[in-house]
Amino acid sequence: MIQQFKDFVFNRENRGKITLWVVGCLILGYLVVGVGQFVVLGFPDNPPVEYTVQWDSPRTEELWNRACRDCHSNETVWPWYSYVAPTSMLVVYHVNEGRESLNVSTDDVGEASDVGSQIRKDKMPPEQYIWLHPTAQLTDAEKDELIMGLLTTFR
Numbered sequence: 001m002i003q004q005f006k007d008f009v010f011n012r013e014n015r016g017k018i019t020l021w022v023v024g025c026l027i028l029g030y031l032v033v034g035v036g037q038f039v040v041l042g043f044p045d046n047p048p049v050e051y052t053v054q055w056d057s058p059r060t061e062e063l064w065n066r067a068c069r070d071c072h073s074n075e076t077v078w079p080w081y082s083y084v085a086p087t088s089m090l091v092v093y094h095v096n097e098g099r100e101s102l103n104v105s106t107d108d109v110g111e112a113s114d115v116g117s118q119i120r121k122d123k124m125p126p127e128q129y130i131w132l133h134p135t136a137q138l139t140d141a142e143k144d145e146l147i148m149g150l151l152t153t154f155r
């Protein structure tokens with residue numbers, strides 16, 4: 001059995017077949033994982049907006065939309081790579097987790113009291129998000145503005 005397998009694998013004539021099998025398995029594996037993740041994590045989608053925050057100022061809303069909205073509301077702008085594995089896993093997972101801790105589209109907003117420390121400690125927005133969305137990078141002055149605005153809004 002093992003000898004037969006060796007004979008098959010090490011026979012030059014079978015190279016084409018073997019390559020085809022390997023490539024076929026890789027493609028199949030990719031498809032299974034690529035589709036399976038949407039079953040496990042959910043498809044990138046925006047559930048209905050159930051609640052609209054009364055922002056203390058248009059400026060707070062503007063900064064929020066730039067740096068936080070994609071992961072903490074049901075108004076996510078889904079980039080193309082949120083539909084393609086493997087990046088899709090990270091994006092969908094982050095938005096799920098983000099919405100779970102804080103979601104301004106629901107009437108129970110969530111951990112709003114933590115916004116100040118999260119922004120101040122540069123934990124939010126996450127670094128990888130800034131790489132892909134350079135406009136989410138806030139200056140120190142903008143961070144102050146956003147923190148004050150959010151604290152007033154969610155008070």
Ligand code: HEC
Nearest residue numbers: 067068071094097098101102111114115118124125126129
């Ligand atoms: C790329 C997605 C993403 C963006 C953009 C983002 N967050 Fe988050 N946020 C998360 C995830 C994921 C969690 C939950 C995991 C964690 O706590 O690290 C979270 C958690 C939080 C929490 C709860 C933290 C805790 O456990 O106390 C707060 C508050 C928060 N985010 C505020 C913000 C604010 C404010 C912004 C904008 C300045 C922002 N986030 C931008 C993904 C994001």
